[in-house]
Amino acid sequence: MSHLNVAHSEEYRANSVPFNFFEHTQDAHIIRSDEEAVETAKKLAQTFAKEASLRDQERRLPLNEIQQFSQSGLWAITVPKSFGGAGVSYRTVAEVIKTISSVDPSLGQIPQNHLVFIEHLRLDASPEQQKFFFNLVLKGTRLGNAFSEKNAKTVADLETTIRKTDKGYEINGQKFFATGALLAHWIPIVAVNEDGLPVAALVPQHTSGVNIINDWSGFGQRTTASGTVELNQVEVNENYLVPIHHAFERPTPAGAISQFIQAAVDAGIARGAIEETIGYVKTHSRPWIDSGLERATDDPYTIASIGDLKIKLRAAEAVLDLAADQIDQAIVQPSEENVAQATLLVAEAKVLTTEIALLASNKLFELSGTRSTLSELNLDRHWRNARTHTLHDPVRWKYHIVGNYYLNNVQPPRHPWS
Incomplete structure (x- = not known):
């Protein structure tokens, strides 16, 4: 596998989220233990509770809160110890998510697919991919979610496709229930390949052809930004493909x-x-x-x-x-x-x-x-x-x-x- 690198497009469609929101001014804190993770969640919950009701009423995206959340190190607590993470127990994962969700369940839900994809990286990614992406997560990178679709026959019948081209790979389709994509640095997109198998393609937030629409209108979980992601001729580097179907084989x-x-x-x-x-x-x-x-x-x-x-x-x-x-x-x-x-x-x-x-x-x-x-x-x-x-x-x-x-x-x- 060739060296992994990040190519950002100048195109920007992040729906009223400031461009500098995605910039890292400093690396995230690295949590070292289960006890530290729980204590960190408790402290953050006290802060997040203050305007939780107002955010819900105004459908205000939790921009500052998400930054605090990921910079605290809590988004990296399941990174394996062999890659520099805390590798906490899942009792601790539950306590962290419960603690945050008890004051603002939208904030509790947003990292759900981020944490799920960390597990898929552990299970299905190559050693070089693991090193690259785990390092990004430890520094504070947030992974979004472009998995589900609302028009398919069932939740598993995906219509988004990934096809090989002369330049690499190309994705076309449309996603919904894309919790956290609007606020993520990288977006794992699940698409079906020529063999009908689901693979995940990770693309940086500002990749050309990725259009994230903040059109989530659900009466609950109002500030998860769980809306639409349009994918039009999105080019993907082969090095960023993860065969997630292996996890279920x-x-x-x-x-x-x-x-x-x-x-x-x-x-x-x-x-x-x-x-x-x-x-x-x-x-x-x-x-x-x-x-x-x-x-x-x-x-x-x-x-x-x-x-x-x-x-x-x-x-x-x-x-x-x-x-x-x-x-x-x-x-x-x-x-x-x-x-x-x-x-x-x-x-x-x-x-x-x-x-x-x-x-x-x-x-x-x-x-x-x-x-x-x-x-x-x-x-x-x-x-x-x-x-x-x-x-x-x-x-x-x-x-x-x-x-x-x-x-x-x-x-x-x-x-x-x-």
Whole structure:
């Protein structure tokens, strides 16, 4: 393989994102341990919480926050230790994502595919590609997402193509749900080659023919910039192609990791909604007229409901931790059984985190009362975010995966959505 280099086009279409947003004034901090990663996330969450509601109301892109997030080193915590990263456990990954998502789940979701692609680099990239891209990530480079399409028959039926040309390779197509692409330095684009197999082509943000449109209009997760990416005769260097289909031709935890981070976002949404509920009931809610109580916090039904929410959240997070441990095991020993168990536990965690995110964001209003629905409070963002994000990969099929394994000994399918 020839030397990897970066060729930037003068063309710029980043939809109101300043050009200097993508410049590195200094390298990112490098986190060295699991403990440092968790503490860093907690400190950042305090900052990110301050204007989270306002960003949601105004659909304001979290430009400063994303810079702080990636410069903190948290976007590089899964880079293997052999390449200079912390190689943290997936329990730590979950805690970081939950902590950030509890105050702003859009910020929690944006690095999801970045982290997933780091795993694909570990699994499928050449040693030279790994060295090149892991070094970029450690310095603060953000990877975006141009994977999904909204007009294909199913989520796996991609229409974006990559074809060999006299100059190298060319990509044509259109993507949607491209979370983070607008804010990324490099964009991994998934396209099908002449053999119908998916490969990832990494292109710098300002590559000619890449048009990123900030047209995400979802009522939740408003500031993820999960809109359209148009790809018109995009030239790709062969050195930037990664055969990601290999990760699903053998037992690997790639699919489980993708779903695991989604579940961590949902757990974070639930955590944030419950804390918002407790805070509102303590400071604003009134006791019901027939209760004879002085404070809403003394209402036995409210007390029981908070207990129920906390118990269900703890259960969901406990299963998420079990899934994390099994992912770690599958990374070290990627056997059929280890990968299957990781997939099953992630599916179980996805069910439980979905249920508690929806329940908690709904109970927020039931326990807080009518005044909590006032638009100026914007408390509905918790429910909107929960309802939107939990639609990633239908939970009804998680039940099917688990049941089919235990009833019929059918292994979980190998793909990013199981």
